[in-house]
Amino acid sequence: MATPSVLEVRPPALTSISEPLPFFDGTTRLYICYLCPFAQRAWITRNCKGLQDKIELVPIDLKNRPAWYKEKVYPTNKVPSLEHNSKVLGESLDLIRYIDANFEGAPLFPTDPAKREFGEQLISHVDTFTSGIYPTFKGDPIQQTSAAFDYLENALGKFDDGPFFLGQFSLADIAYVSFLERFQIVFSEIFKHDITAGRPKLATWIQEGNKIDGYKQTKVDREEYLEAFKKKFLA
Structure with a gap:
């Protein structure tokens, strides 16, 4: 299993006054909230696959979230969500399977x-x-x-x-x-x-x-x- 040794700096959470991101520009983005246990599942999976350079972490302030997140990214307005290959996927248990299956890195589910x-x-x-x-x-x-x-x-x-x-x-x-x-x-x-x-x-x-x-x-x-x-x- 990939175990990253470089400590990642946590980016500040985006709020209602944050500018929209350049959505669907080819960047893979994982939208999370630092307090959310559901989002943490996807974040852990990304890290354990060693995908810090492949999947950009985008924290959202859920108490003061940007309007564009619901309008442009994920209509359910929840986290986590993953912007990948011109689509957005959600639901944490689905996402951990998706990240494991669709990205490089040691598999996180056994073959036995x-x-x-x-x-x-x-x-x-x-x-x-x-x-x-x-x-x-x-x-x-x-x-x-x-x-x-x-x-x-x-x-x-x-x-x-x-x-x-x-x-x-x-x-x-x-x-x-x-x-x-x-x-x-x-x-x-x-x-x-x-x-x-x-x-x-x-x-x-x-x-x-x-x-x-x-x-x-x-x-x-x-x-x-x-x-x-x-x-x-x-x-």
Whole structure:
């Protein structure tokens, strides 16, 4: 797997007063928001494929987004989106597959049939996993999320040739990692709970994931995320 060693400078987010870009000029652009876990998936995939020079990163300020983004780029007005070959694609799980399949770099999904099948199961489960966590923040999250985190711990025991879901870091991990990053922050800081307690495989998964440059460079700003979380869920 490509692991970039050059630290990429994060460009400033574009706002409502930012000038339109020269759309569809042959440049491949990935539109993201630094706080968005969905956009982070595509960003991680780009980095882990070593595509920093091939796919330009274009951050958008979602609270003050440019009108031209919806009008000229992506009518749903969401991130992530990818401008490539005179078209724009969206939806994060579709995008990570697209980037993996249509660009150079080591593949991020295994060829082994058993691993592919299990990887597909994991990716198809991720929305169920995340949508089950967020509502608990108004209730008893430690108790109510126990089964969801246990699911991941059990899934991490399926293969024994690496610390990740399919052994080596893959699209299955990318589907989950940006959300686990945020859940770990929230449970630790807000609920004073360690989601890896009693889950050694999950603890190792997080620890090893944090060593991967392509992911590490995308990590959310802890304080900025906590502030946004408190406004959204604890106000």
